[in-house]
Amino acid sequence: MRIDIITVLPELIESPFQASILKRAVEKGIVEVHLHDLRKYGLNKYNQIDDYQYGGGAGMVMMIEPIDKMIAKLKADRDYDEVIYMTPDGETLNQGIANQLSMKGNIIILCGHYKGVDQRVRDLLVTREISIGDYVLSGGELGAAVLCDAIIRLIPGVISDETSALTDSFQDGLLAPPVYTRPAEYKGSSVPEILLSGNLPKIDKWREDQAYARTKNRRPDLLTDH
Structure with missing residues (x-):
């Protein structure tokens, strides 16, 4: 380009x-x-x-x-x-x-x-x-x-992990779900257990539900538009 x-x-x-x-x-x-x-x-x-x-x-x-x-x-x-x-x-x-x-x-x-x-x-x-x-x-x-x-940032080869851009907010009409990284527990606040389970189908479903809930709470107009 x-x-x-x-x-x-x-x-x-x-x-x-x-x-x-x-x-x-x-x-x-x-x-x-x-x-x-x-x-x-x-x-x-x-x-x-x-x-x-x-x-x-x-x-x-x-x-x-x-x-x-x-x-x-x-x-x-x-x-x-x-x-x-x-x-x-x-x-x-x-x-x-x-x-x-x-x-x-x-x-x-x-x-x-x-x-x-x-x-x-x-x-x-x-x-x-x-x-x-x-x-x-x-x-x-x-x-x-x-x-x-x-x-x-969307052009192939620009971002090393191209799947990252495809999972950004708005790509599927929803806001992105919450994300976590180490440590699993910090000052009494823990990462949701589902993300530590290794069960990828359940993790995907959790992320989908969280994305929908966050969109409904913060940007309900996006749900109306789609």
Whole structure:
């Protein structure tokens, strides 16, 4: 997979790809991540990328021309499956979306900034709009990092134990059950005996029941949706 991220602040999104799972994925050659500074395609001697709104109003708007030029340059070199715009009013990211996108080949992620982008960018250039929650950040960079992490960890070979990602919360529409490790008893609190029994079918059934109970208690909306 190749992910191209268009941003006004590339330095804001560099660090997530320099540690842990994302770093290993890049080093293994499983995924390529390229950060592109939109200002390099800015207009005039000031590398302008934003302007005042037509009709008045507070806040600056990212102009269509620099974005169009950069996306056109990227598309001249390869085909892209999606051009994603990170925006609070996009579809809310969930595990299903992450699963879908993890099977794509090439993706462009556009990070919004200021008051957002000229609507024509969304109408003419973007194929999908994604939000990471019902709140507003200073820009789309942190949302893009969240999206990349959710996608990349699902690509085969990124996580050494690939079954781990398949048993995460939300993969089956339920929250994950409780997990325990050594010691079996700590300050009077013990690991459930079923987990020490070695009876794998019963352990699987216990985990299934616990996942359902936890989901019903904490996120009953997930049960309604399914």
